[in-house]
Each structure stands twice: as C-alpha cells, then as structure tokens.
Amino acid sequence: MQDLGIKVLFMGNNFWRLLGGMWITLKISLLSVALSIILGLFLGMVMTRKNPVTRCITKIYLEFIRIMPQLVLLFLMYFGVTKAFGINLSGEVSAVLVFTLWGTAEMGDLVRGALISIPKHQYESGEALGFEKSQIYRYIIIPQTLRRLVPLAINLTTRMIKTTSLIVLIGVVEVLKIAQQIIEANRYTVPTAALWIYGTIFFLYFIVCWPISKAAGILEKRWSAM
Numbered sequence: 001m002q003d004l005g006i007k008v009l010f011m012g013n014n015f016w017r018l019l020g021g022m023w024i025t026l027k028i029s030l031l032s033v034a035l036s037i038i039l040g041l042f043l044g045m046v047m048t049r050k051n052p053v054t055r056c057i058t059k060i061y062l063e064f065i066r067i068m069p070q071l072v073l074l075f076l077m078y079f080g081v082t083k084a085f086g087i088n089l090s091g092e093v094s095a096v097l098v099f100t101l102w103g104t105a106e107m108g109d110l111v112r113g114a115l116i117s118i119p120k121h122q123y124e125s126g127e128a129l130g131f132e133k134s135q136i137y138r139y140i141i142i143p144q145t146l147r148r149l150v151p152l153a154i155n156l157t158t159r160m161i162k163t164t165s166l167i168v169l170i171g172v173v174e175v176l177k178i179a180q181q182i183i184e185a186n187r188y189t190v191p192t193a194a195l196w197i198y199g200t201i202f203f204l205y206f207i208v209c210w211p212i213s214k215a216a217g218i219l220e221k222r223w224s225a226m
Helices: 006-010 014-047 052-067 070-085 091-116 120-128 133-170 175-185 193-224
Strands: none
Touching: 006 014, 006 193, 014 052, 014 091, 014 133, 014 175, 014 193, 052 091, 070 091, 070 133, 091 133, 120 133, 133 175, 133 193, 175 193
C-alpha cells in the first residue's frame, strides 16, 4: 500500500481538504444553477414573445454564450472586465457570474422550447372553459411546462457541476487546486500521489453527479409514460 501511494490520502488532513474543495465546487455550481433557473424562466418567456427587438437581443445573447467557450468567458470576466473597469471581483464571484450567464442562456432556451411545445389547442381549451389567461397558465400550461423542464434542468445541473472544474484556472481554491497542492507537496515522498488524488476526485464527482443524472432519467421515463 505504501508503494502504491494511497497513503497520501490519509496524510494529515488531505482527504478532508479534498472534501472541502469539493464543497466549494458544489457551492459555486449550485448557486449558479439556482440563479440560472430563476433568470432562465424569465428569459424563456421573453424569448417566446413575437416582438422582433426582444427576439433579436435574446438570440444574439444565446448565440454569443453558446459560441464562446466557458473558459474564455471566465478569463474575460476575471482578467478582462476587472482590469478594464477597475472592479475587484474574486475568482468565486467571477465564476458565479460566468456560469449564471451561461446557465441562464441554456435554461432560457429550454424554457422557450418547453413553452412552444405545448399544443395550441391547450390554450384554446382553457379559453373554451372560461379560464382567464392567468388561470390558463397556472392550471394548464405551467404544470405541463414544468414536467418537460425538470429532467432537462437536472441534466443542466450535472453539466454545471462538471464544468466548474475550469475555475481552477482563475485561481479558485477548489477541489482540483487542492489536489495540485497535495501532489506538489508530496512529489518526492509519494511520486504516484496523482493517481490516488485524481482517482478520489473522480469518485467524488461520480458520487455527486450520478444520483442527479439517475433522478433525471427516472423522472423523464415516469412523466413520458403519463
């Protein structure tokens, strides 16, 4: 065991440091997801409007976010915006802003797709029953939209968690940064530390993301059968 290097996990508080770094990753990703869902719901409703100005603005925003790699957006926010405008943003705040911008665009498009997928006769049926417009949305449209959205939003959450590994490149001390520190500190005494440290991180991501992905699949199958 000593030759394999697994001992590095139990030296000092290395394992707890990795867990602490994973918590920082989750905190950033879950906060970004929460903001993305709120803003994305609003953006999705705006995107369904037939106003040419709003449609043009939202389309440009969506295409810009989709074309631009998240890493470039992180660099633009952390190194570009802060320097150009003299704004003092920490790496964590920059990461939340970037992933919220990205998540809002993705969520907005999901909301737009869910809304336009509702057949027109659903609206007409509500009107025939004497429902007001707010009641049509409350009792007919929104429940069906949420049924379509929940599995997709859960998948977006797992993507967000995995993509936040990029924040190590702007100096955020999250799980990968701590892993690098541990490996560097033990490069002479435990040359194979990288295998065990990164292997542990693999399982940490798996433990977090697998149940979320599984829940999305279960909900999708259950609601598609209804």
